[in-house]
Amino acid sequence: MLTSGKTDNSINMIDKTMPQHKLTQLQELESESIHIMREVVAEFRNPVMMYSVGKDSSVMLHLARKAFYPGPLPFPLLHVDTGYKFQEMYEFRDWYVKKVGAKLIVHRNEDAISKGMNPNEFGVARCCGALKTGALLEALEKGGYDAAFGGARRDEERSRAKERVYSMRDSFGQWDPKNQRPELWNLYNGRIHDGESVRAFPISNWTEMDVWQYIKEENIPIVPLYYAKERPMVERGNHLIPAENSQFLLEGEEPKLVMSRYRTLGCMPCTGAVRSSATTIEEIIEEASIATRSERETRIIDHGSNSMEDKKKEGYF
Amino acid sequence: MSIAKQDIELLRLVTVGSVDDGKSTLMGRLLYDTKGAFEDQLQAVRKDEGEGADGIDLAQLTDGLAAEREQGITIDVAYRYFATPRRKFIMADCPGHEQYTRNMVTGASTANAAVILIDARKGVLQQTRRHTHIISLLGLPHLIVAINKMDLIDYDEATFLQIKEELSEFCARQNIHDLICIPVSALAGDMVVERGNNMPWYEGKTVLETLETIDVSGHLDENEFRFPVQYVSRPQTKELPDFRGFMGRIASGTVKPGDEILQLPAGKRSKIKEIITFDGNLDEAFAPQSVTLTLEDEIDISRGDIIVHADKPPHTAKELKAIVCWMGEEPLSPHKKYLIKHTTNTVKAMVSEINYRTDINELTRDESANELAMNEIGKVSLKLMKPLTFDRFEDNRATGNFIIIDSFTNNTVGAAMIC
Numbered sequence: 065m066l067t068s069g070k071t072d073n074s075i076n077m078i079d080k081t082m083p084q085h086k087l088t089q090l091q092e093l094e095s096e097s098i099h100i101m102r103e104v105v106a107e108f109r110n111p112v113m114m115y116s117v118g119k120d121s122s123v124m125l126h127l128a129r130k131a132f133y134p135g136p137l138p139f140p141l142l143h144v145d146t147g148y149k150f151q152e153m154y155e156f157r158d159w160y161v162k163k164v165g166a167k168l169i170v171h172r173n174e175d176a177i178s179k180g181m182n183p184n185e186f187g188v189a190r191c192c193g194a195l196k197t198g199a200l201l202e203a204l205e206k207g208g209y210d211a212a213f214g215g216a217r218r219d220e221e222r223s224r225a226k227e228r229v230y231s232m233r234d235s236f237g238q239w240d241p242k243n244q245r246p247e248l249w250n251l252y253n254g255r256i257h258d259g260e261s262v263r264a265f266p267i268s269n270w271t272e273m274d275v276w277q278y279i280k281e282e283n284i285p286i287v288p289l290y291y292a293k294e295r296p297m298v299e300r301g302n303h304l305i306p307a308e309n310s311q312f313l314l315e316g317e318e319p320k321l322v323m324s325r326y327r328t329l330g331c332m333p334c335t336g337a338v339r340s341s342a343t344t345i346e347e348i349i350e351e352a353s354i355a356t357r358s359e360r361e362t363r364i365i366d367h368g369s370n371s372m373e374d375k376k377k378e379g380y381f
Numbered sequence: 382m383s384i385a386k387q388d389i390e391l392l393r394l395v396t397v398g399s400v401d402d403g404k405s406t407l408m409g410r411l412l413y414d415t416k417g418a419f420e421d422q423l424q425a426v427r428k429d430e431g432e433g434a435d436g437i438d439l440a441q442l443t444d445g446l447a448a449e450r451e452q453g454i455t456i457d458v459a460y461r462y463f464a465t466p467r468r469k470f471i472m473a474d475c476p477g478h479e480q481y482t483r484n485m486v487t488g489a490s491t492a493n494a495a496v497i498l499i500d501a502r503k504g505v506l507q508q509t510r511r512h513t514h515i516i517s518l519l520g521l522p523h524l525i526v527a528i529n530k531m532d533l534i535d536y537d538e539a540t541f542l543q544i545k546e547e548l549s550e551f552c553a554r555q556n557i558h559d560l561i562c563i564p565v566s567a568l569a570g571d572m573v574v575e576r577g578n579n580m581p582w583y584e585g586k587t588v589l590e591t592l593e594t595i596d597v598s599g600h601l602d603e604n605e606f607r608f609p610v611q612y613v614s615r616p617q618t619k620e621l622p623d624f625r626g627f628m629g630r631i632a633s634g635t636v637k638p639g640d641e642i643l644q645l646p647a648g649k650r651s652k653i654k655e656i657i658t659f660d661g662n663l664d665e666a667f668a669p670q671s672v673t674l675t676l677e678d679e680i681d682i683s684r685g686d687i688i689v690h691a692d693k694p695p696h697t698a699k700e701l702k703a704i705v706c707w708m709g710e711e712p713l714s715p716h717k718k719y720l721i722k723h724t725t726n727t728v729k730a731m732v733s734e735i736n737y738r739t740d741i742n743e744l745t746r747d748e749s750a751n752e753l754a755m756n757e758i759g760k761v762s763l764k765l766m767k768p769l770t771f772d773r774f775e776d777n778r779a780t781g782n783f784i785i786i787d788s789f790t791n792n793t794v795g796a797a798m799i800c
Contacts, residue, residue, distance in 0.1 A: 085602035085635060085667040089391035089469040098671035099630040102611040106684050106725070130659040131671070134624065135616035218460045225459045244457075245793040246483060246708055248490040250630070251722050251784045255791040269471055271462045 090278055093270055097124075098131040099250060100229055100266040101213070105138050107254040108211035108262070112204070115141035115161075115168070117153045118329040119286050120215035122160075123275050124267055126284050128213075129164060140167040142203055142212070146195035147177050148331035150306075156287045171203035183333050184314075195331075197378055201237045204261065211254070211262045219271045220359070229268050235259035239377050272359050276352050280345045290348065292325040292340040303336035327352075327359040389464070392597045395473045395488040395521075397512050398498035403529045407498065407567035408461070408474065411589065414574040415463040458488045467593045482741065482756040483708040485515050486796050490782070493597055494523035496588070501530045501540060501564070505547045507742050513548075514744055517555040518704060518758070518798060520778050523595050524552065525561045527573075527588055532566040536579045559595075563588055599778075601668035606634030607695065607772070607780045608688040609724035614673060626657060626673040627682055632724065632779035634690070635667040636674070641691040644682050645770040650691060651678040668779070685726035687770050687780070695772045695780060699765045702736065702800045704774075705753060709787060709794030712752040713761070719794070721763070723783035729766040730785075736760040760800065774798035 087095065104111050113128060115121050128137055143157060161168045173181075176194040183191040204212060218224050228244050230252045245253050254262060267275070279286060296307040296319040307319030309332060324337040325348075342348045398404035461472045473488030475481065489495060495516045499509055509526075516524050526548060534540050545562040552560045563572055564583050571577030572587045586594065614626040636642075640653045656663040657673040666672045674688065682688070689695060707713045713732060721730045738750035738759035753759050774781030785795030 086390070086598065087670070088388045092391045092669065095630060095669055095671040099611070102628050102630075102671070103725075106612040131628075132614065133659040133673070134621060134626070134657065135614045136618065219462045225461065226457045241457075246487045246796070248487055248784055248793070248796045249779075249782050250491075251724075251782070253722060253784060253786055253791070253793045255720070255786060257791060269460070269462075271464070271469075273464065274469075 090274060090281065093267075093274060094127065094130070094278070096250070096269065097127045097266040100252070100264060101128055101131040103252055104211050104213065104254070104262075104264045104266075105132070110207070110209050111139045111211040111213065111264075112142045112169075112207060112209040113137075113139055113213040114200075114215065115143050115157070116215065116329075117143065117149070117157045117287060118215070119275055119279060119290060120217065120267060120270075122284050122286050123270070123278055124213065124215040125160075125164065125166070126278075126282060127266065137164075137166050139213075140169050140207075142169045142171065142207070142209075144196060144200045144203060145170050145172045146191075146199070146331050147172060148182075148195070148333055150287075150289055150329065150332055152287055152289050153329060156285075160285060169203070169207065171199055171206070173199035173202060183331075188334060191334075193378070204237065209261065210256065211264055213264050213266060215267055216265050217270050217272070217275075218268050227265065227268065229265055230254060231263040231265065232256070233261050233263060237261065241377070273349070273352055276345070276349045280349060287329060289326045289329060291344070292323055292342050292347075294321045294323050295337065296320070297322040297324060297337060304338065305336055306332055308332070389466070389468050390597050391469050391471065392494060392592060392595070393471045393473070393492045394494045394496055394592065395475060395485070395492040396496045396498075397475050397485055397488075402498035402500050403567045404474075404498050407527060407529065407565065407573060407588070408472070410567060410570060410573045412461060412463055415465055415589070458484050465589070465593055468597075470592065482511075482515065482758070483706060483796075485512065486519065486706045486708075489516060489519040489521060490796065492519075492521055493599055494525060494592070494595055495521050496525045496527060496592075499526055499528050499544060499548075501528050501534050501544065504540075504544050505551065509548075510551060510744065511741050513551060513555055513557065514739075514741065515706075515758075517552075517557050518706075520774060520798070521557075522599065523559045523561065524557050525563065525588070525591055525595075527563050527565045527567075529565045529567050531564045531571065531580065532569050536564070536566075536571075538564075538580075538582045541583075561585070561591055561595075563591065601633050601779070602635050604633035604668075604777055605693040605695070605772075606636050606640075606688075606690045607632040607668075607777065608636065608674065609726070609780070610682055610684055610686045610688060611725050613683060624675075625679070626675050627688065628671075628673045629688075629725070630671045631666060631668040633668045633777055635665055636690075637665045642676070642688050643691040643694055644680060645687050645689060645694065646697045646768045647681075647686070649680040649682075651676040651680055653677075685724075687724060687726075695770050695777075697768050697770045699768050700733075700763065701765070701769070701771065702760060702762050703783070703797040704758065704800060705761050705785065705795050705797045706758045707753040707755055707795050709755060709792065711787070711794075712754045713785075713795060714752045718788060720786040720788050721765075721769075721783045721797070722786060723769055723771060724780060726769065727786075728769060729788070730763045732761050733764045734762040736762060761797075771799050773800060 132138055173195050181191055181194050216224055228247050297304045298307045298317040298319050304324055323341055325340040326337050342351045459474045463470050475485045475488040497512050528541055528544055541564045564580055565572045567573055571579050574589045576587055608629050608631055610627045610629050612628040614628055616624055638653050642653060643650055654675040654677045656666045715732045718731050720727055735750050737746040737748045738757055739746060741758055772780040781799045783797050784793050787794045
């Protein structure tokens with residue numbers, strides 16, 4: 065337990081010294097995130113929380129439950145489904161959302177999916193543009209949402225190091241890096257014109273390590289794909305690509321069983337795994353603490369000419 | 382970084398300086414040695430075959446926007462993260478140019494400590510005084526000055542002491558009480574993370590040791606209790622048909638069930654019934670915890686109200702004076718209407734008078750000023766459409782600040798500290 069509940073009180077009774085009014089860094093981050101979520105809910109007409117099923121989403125959802133306890137979540141969850149997610153992700157999503165009693169909206173770009181959009185034939189940039197960014201903008205417009213929570217962190221990628229907690233988007237969902245509002249103290253300016261919207265990032269100040277530590281401290285369930293086991297993989301360049309679905313394999317690629325896990329979760333064809341023997345949360349933390357490469361390196365989508373900054377300008381999170 | 386301990390504290394800091402001061406090299410060392418940057422991120426910005434921290438073009442790492450890389454300048458505050466087994470650090474990195482005063486104010490607003498750099502060959506410059514003044518305005522408790530490039534003055538102790546003395550005098554006048562001066566060679570690595578062998582005469586802490594040990598509490602809990610109400614929870618569910626809880630983050634002070642409270646600005650009284658969190662009810666809560674309060678009496682409280690201890694109320698007024706740092710493209714001008722956002726409250730306001738504009742380089746006051754342009758700082762008088770409950774910034778950082786919003790563009794155009 066993070067906040068001092070019954071456990072901490074009993075400690076205080078034994079220890080007769082003055083109570084120390086100190087928060088650990090995770091408790092302080094937790095409090096900041098809760099503050100941001102409450103601000104958004106208080107100031108926006110129709111907020112929604114992006115739910116990607118990954119570990120950052122799990123943490124964000126957990127924080128939201130804390131923020132509005134004892135009441136229910138005052139907004140729905142939105143999963144933008146490309147159709148290419150791992151089976152374990154769909155199973156986990158449906159189980160967990162039901163368990164916490166949240167309302168889930170799933171949106172897919174059915175038009176592009178029916179036309180067979182895929183990264184191998186059409187390229188990663190076009191596939192993402194249609195199935196992620198396109199679908200996201202469609203879903204936000206359809207729901208009439210004026211604020212969308214996202215689980216992005218500033219430590220993930222360099223264009224995100226300058227992202228605001230409230231990221232202003234025009235009526236096309238686009239991000240203009242030169243036209244972002246200064247954010248001072250804990251005062252967030254959520255005033256927008258009709259048609260504009262805000263992407264709110266309550267875990268901006270969390271690092272990958274913070275997320276793992278918090279998952280451990282709070283016992284937050286995560287998709288089993290984060291834990292190592294023997295999985296069929298092919299090696300492509302520096303990447304380990306999941307080979308469960310043979311349609312995404314290139315000619316001559318032979319799957320073999322590799323003890324591996326995922327550091328981040330995205331679409332099956334575009335998410336690489338890492339060799340790992342970490343089967344517990346403690347081992348994942350140990351691994352993360354000695355990692356020399358960033359987690360986004362396993363995302364094929366961030367590399368190449370279509371950078372994160374370009375995608376954000378087009379409306380991506 | 383070994384396995385991060387769970388009970389480590391958080392230090393938010395702001396770093397200011399221009400590339401010429403060696404800020405990139407210093408930060409590069411901190412990030413590299415504490416693993417605040419990953420190999421693949423560093424590889425992407427390596428400028429030569431250099432090993433370790435030396436070959437890194439740190440500006441490339443933090444200047445994440447294409448426009449910045451094209452123009453070779455930093456146009457915004459960048460946030461970087463690193464941790465040691467003792468602490469986690471959130472570092473707001475600000476460019477040091479004069480035209481970016483607003484960035485520095487932004488970066489400093491959330492910080493508990495500032496790190497500024499001085500080139501030992503040049504000593505205290507106008508720029509140093511400007512940065513120090515802003516640190517002081519924003520009420521930061523600690524100022525760490527890295528007197529860099531000691532290698533270029535043969536690690537001369539006398540020069541270091543002379544700069545330190547000049548700074549101490551200036552800081553005393555600026556109301557900065559905790560000034561820490563450290564002689565550094567970021568290039569050689571002396572006194573950043575490692576002590577090195579070049580300055581045996583210096584017995585103080587290295588930059589990293591300093592960051593790991595300065596007091597981070599801000600003593601928020603010792604101040605009066607202030608609880609701006611963010612959101613009123615009325616679930617009206619089957620399980621909680623009549624529940625009414627006041628959600629917020631404690632801005633300062635501590636609170637216990639049974640405490641007599643006052644709701645402002647209306648002035649109704651009640652007692653704290655419960656302090657609710659997801660992890661169970663608390664016997665005491667303190668800043669900056671986020672909690673939900675319930676009261677013994679059914680009194681009307683909404684977002685924008687503030688709950689305080691009955692015997693220690695803040696000020697409530699329809700007029701106030703504040704030091705303003707202007708950030709808007711259009712200058713601040715008297716008689717124009719703005720919105721101000723203070724804690725969880727947004728009210729209409731009009732600038733009734735500009736008392737003075739500070740010459741940020743000479744630190745003199747121009748009382749004839751009739752506007753504040755972008756990046757200018759001055760003292761203004763404001764008239765408000767309805768009463769606001771506040772503290773003076775010097776008494777309470779959390780309830781003494783506000784932002785100014787242009788009601789036409791909706792942009793944030795000013796940062797203000799109440800006098």
